[in-house]
Amino acid sequence: MIPNFVWCLLLLAMLAAATVLVYRFARRTFLLILCHNLVWAGALVLIATNLIAYKTAKPVAWLTLATGLVAFNLGAWLISSILDRRGKPIAPRRRAGWLSVNTSFAATRGVYYAAFALYCVGFAVYLASIQVRFGITTLLFHPAVIRGAHGESYLESVPLPARLLLYLGPLLFVFLVYRPAIDKSFPVVVRVLGAVALAASMLALLQRTNIFLAILLWCAALVSQEWRVQRDEGRVEGRRNLRQRWNGLPVAWRVGGGFVALGLAALLVFQGVGGALNKTGQESLRSGAVASALGRSGLVAPFQYYTAGTMAFLQLAGSDNQDAPPERVRGTFVIGDWNPQTWGASTFSSVLKVLPGVPHVDPISPFIDTGVPTNVFTWLEPFYRDFRLPGVLVATAAMGAGFGWLFIRRFRSQTVFWISCVCITTVFLAPFVTRINSTLVISLIIYAAVITLASRWLTHRTVVIEATGKNEIPL
Template sequence: MTVSNAEAVLVILPLLVVFTLLTRAFARHAYLPVLVHNATWGLVLAVLGTDLIRYRDAQLESWAVLLIGLLFFNVGAWATAGKTPAAEGQVPAVGRGATIISPRTLGVLLALYMIGFAVYLATVSRRFGITTLFNAPEEIRGAAGESYLSSVPLWARLLMYIGPVLFAFLLVPGAIEGRIPFLARIVLIMTLAGTMLLLLQRTNIIAGVLLAVAGYLIDSGVARKRAATRRVRGTNRSARSVSRLRHPAVILGAAAVVGLMLFQIVGNALGKTGSAAETRGVASEVLTRTGLTSPVGYMTAGVPAFLLLTESSNKEWPPEGSRVVYGDYNPQTWGTATFEPFTSIIPGIRQWNSVAPFVDVGIPTNVYTFLEPFYRDFRIGGVVIGSLLLGGISTYLYRTRFVSARRYWLSALVLSSLFLVTFVAKVNSTMYVFIALLIALLAAQSRSVDETRRHWHDGSRRGARRGLIGVKS
């Protein structure tokens, strides 16, 4: 039985609202992850249901698989929304929970990032000429043969993943210990943004923006709570300003504007000013007049693509050796899609390429929502378990975010991936796995430095009491 997109959306949207309200009433420690997940899905489904782009309709069974994935994310979040640890129950100073690196560590990380970026520039210069990067970047993106990024050594690509992390650290107050002059901070942010845009793809810069947004959001409730306390104590004007600026709605609105600008900047540089939806005549006149056909297509096409995937009976594997593949290939991949960063280094295993084949859902797309790897690997069972685990992990990390700087930034990282749930599953990507390991390493190093300082300070005080250090009597 075929169900139109509008009919399916009219059923799913009210359910998402109910799930969100139930979370706010009975599982408040899960509220932010559930809100981001459900609101992202709700926005995309609402646009999908308006037929601004006329996508193919899907079978009722396919919509049921999608709804099961949405439901079990919420169930996983509710299951881990227990009581907040006592240490987290105390409201910390704004941004203090985010402190993870020192200015010296910032300098080291910047140097490593610039080494990776320099290798990227050298690779592009050798293959295409450095002037091509600025004068005709579309020739680099569309070059035949090996992908321009794949030709960069793996270790250099990993170093370039430091960029989004530093971008977020510089934007979130308190992430860096001590005070960095405002002008220096702005220069560094602009430098990182410029170098990430020169990568000729949106992934790194969007990851940095979303990580910064998540870093703000998980601390925004604390900021507003402290602002309210200051109002009671009489410092009302500055407190009100902090409260307003850190309100989630303000943060999300600013992020949406910045994200759209970055999307269009990269698209214009690569000559992607048009859209397949317009050339095929499947975009409405209203959407065409806005000039937003391309971003709307990127935002919504993953949903009908996933629905098509669940209907595909094509068990063949995509052909190897081709950069661009078309077809509704749907072999069962048994873990190589979900755990691709790890299985890809095991010899002898047939791997699922994380760059999926294109399918035609009205427009060509090769993104299938965050449910794709779970479904490819283990079908509906994978959708249930994968959604359940993502909901549970995101809520647990958020609930315990002030236990340590590591927990704070891992919570922000997972939360940032929830903004992309209608697009791709990011938490299992090489970039996000590397960033998670980097956060854990930086937090461990920071804790080690803090313990060394504390031991030195305690020893100095004991020495002073024993007369080993000269003090006035």
């Protein structure tokens, strides 16, 4: 059987070639593809180091993974080619009517205040639930007790409307720290203190998901906006000034430095939350698969989270076990390679679980042995569980085309811009877990649309009133 190291090299070469081809023939989606290919390449490079001795995967599993990677690139290239033939412009379209009036910001202060107030209501309900069940002092000084004994049930006890309001957190955080997002930017002190308060509230949820989505959404906004800034600078001042300097530094250095800083912040958050909840990855050391150098570094947990999902998917794709997994019992730890075909129940689990009487797949997958146990399987998992290789091919190609379409058209309105940014955050998490079909991401897309459209409507209403003196908007 071919070693994992060799397969990693082959897939890295394939990703490099795909990136070059997209840059040459579908440049309008290049940054999107670069994010996708780099995040997968990082996981493959770390796997190839063998710092965790993962089990050797079957060739058919590696080919299934390769299909998903190539299909995403092909989908983005296809939509770029179609739009190029139609001559679709990149610049924002300006027409009469509030739905098409372009603005340079996502939210007005008034809309932001309203969304922030709703988030505070949701967080207050969460704190009240924690106080009734455990006490606030337990949350502050012994958070591992809440997570260790009760898993995710402490969140499930919060009423659903309040839980949905908590999903506003990442969007509010990014609107605050990303200066162009609000029409009248707050003073620096307010922005910093507000960002710290929002980050603390998301950390108080005792899981990494919301705060990680906030950081990744910030990264997505930087990826999208910087490309536009450089195009504008090049168009206005000429090609020779494309490398515009800011505070004495080239744009590329500024963007690169920002990503390094955000990466370090994400690592600190990951390690900090993991330490508070006693989730440091040290249990993996007992498996004997972790190299001593990695074990001594204290980075076992982030290394495993970044790489184990890929290897788990490969083990899943190579499994012939068609049996259904046992029903999950809270507090138990069961490992197996169960691989029954679920025919849509995995991909649409977030929708099916809210329909009474409709069976759905448990969103928490059973653990699988990759050399170390894990229960995340990359974003390819639900498509493979539902429809095997054809599902991976069609779904990833469709996501590449859909995300590419949004990315190309992101400057036509702030609504499209922010929906595109939310989709890019799921690309950053591709080697780890599927998020595009999660309740959190679906809620973020809806919130982004509501906030931007409401802000645009209010802005246009104000312009009409100032221009006509009438408190009405013509149809």
